[in-house]
Amino acid sequence: MxxxxxxxxxxxxxxxxxxxxxxxxxxxxxxxxxxxxxxxxxxxxxxxxxxxxxxxxxxxxxxxxxxxxxxxxxxxxxxxxxxxxxxxxxxxxxxxxxxxxxxxxxxxxxxxxxxxxNLVQIFQGCGIDELTARAVRKLDGFKPACYYGCLLTRPPKDLKFDDCENPGSMEDLLAALGAEPVRAWNYKTECCGAGLTLADGDSVEDLSYKILSNAKKHGADCMVVACPMCHVNLDMKQSAIEKRFKEKLDLPVYYLSDLVGLALGIDAKTLCIDKHFVKCGV
Missing domain, CATH: 1.20.1050.140 (Glutathione S-transferase Yfyf (Class Pi); Chain A, domain 2)
Structure with a gap:
């Protein structure tokens, strides 16, 4: 392929x-x-x-x-x-x-x-059966909140691979690999602040706090994204968010490819998980 x-x-x-x-x-x-x-x-x-x-x-x-x-x-x-x-x-x-x-x-x-x-469609193109057949590790113990953000499913007239308001493609993929994704939470397609990280840091912290805290309240122990901007705001900004809102979140933020890679037997260092700001226990 x-x-x-x-x-x-x-x-x-x-x-x-x-x-x-x-x-x-x-x-x-x-x-x-x-x-x-x-x-x-x-x-x-x-x-x-x-x-x-x-x-x-x-x-x-x-x-x-x-x-x-x-x-x-x-x-x-x-x-x-x-x-x-x-x-x-x-x-x-x-x-x-x-x-x-x-x-x-x-x-x-x-x-x-x-x-x-996009990345989700690449994995879908490989086929869930093929992915599970190649997997050497079950993702049991991971309870991710899959965060799609603003742009992975929008605008819906152009991006038609999943439901724009309540997508589930990342959850389906990770569940097949043994994870227990949190499906019922409130902010999976809300904005994290995107490219305003430097221009309006307070707004990014406000928006990202809502996403992280809601995921944690619904039982997530980590976040999964497929967007570099979302990863920056939820991962790099998390310590500033914790300090500002006086709440310990401690939610590792993985790229979708990180968890799929772990299931395929790729080590965390090769996947650059060690480069994330919030430390991941893998």
Whole structure:
């Protein structure tokens, strides 16, 4: 199985631990990742508020590269990146005039035909039966609250792989590998503050505290995410949140690939779990 690979800015920077974790799992599962040649930023949280044409052209260029190099599917582990690529791909498919304009701007033909998938879909594509057959360790003892955040399932007209308000795909996957995910809690798709970590730290702490404290009250002993921004806010900011709200949370924050990797027999150091701020007892 081979995918075009779009790491995005975060996985080659502040969230390199996520990329190491993802790549370790993909290697174990025999999934080949071919990084797109000369990819650029998707525009993330800033471009659409500054220049709508630029916000369309940035993902369009990456989609043009994927089409040029013959990739029918592109894997983007960051939900912000995958959402921007999927959204622009759908816009291109729906508008001949936009296809013409964007092809001129990015100086290559782009049609939006490339399918963009996230980490959950990669594991689903491998098949739960295949994952459980390859697993060498049961995840018993893990009671994760799976946190999807704002962008993994939204906007629903573009992202259709799970229920946008009450998703359950991560829970199903982890339950099959022996974990006991907390399914009934209140904040699995609420915002953590995303890219406001530096610009408005207090708001990020307010939002992230609600998520962490609610998960803990419903019996979770850890969090699972599939987003680098969510991981930063729930993991790196957790000590500041505890200090501000005078409450010990002590919730390790795993990437989905971390727990799947542990089940597959990959050691915690290879998965870069030791690089997380909240220490994980694995």
């Amino acid at each position: 081979k995918y075009g690979y779009y790491p995005g800015c975060a996985l080659h920077g502040s969230s390199y631990d996520y990329e190491r974790s993802v790549r370790a799992c993909m290697e174990k599962l025999g999934v080949e990742l071919a990084e797109l040649d000369d990819w650029i930023c998707c525009g993330a949280t800033a471009a659409h508020s500054i220049n709508r044409k630029l916000a369309t052209a940035l993902p369009a260029r990456t989609l043009a590269i994927a089409e040029r190099d013959g990739f029918e599917q592109v894997f983007a582990p960051c939900p912000m990146c995958s959402m921007e690529l999927i959204k622009v791909g759908n816009m291109l498919k729906d508008s001949e005039s936009l296809r013409t304009e964007m092809s001129e701007i990015v100086e290559d033909t782009v049609s939006g035909k490339t399918e963009v998938v």
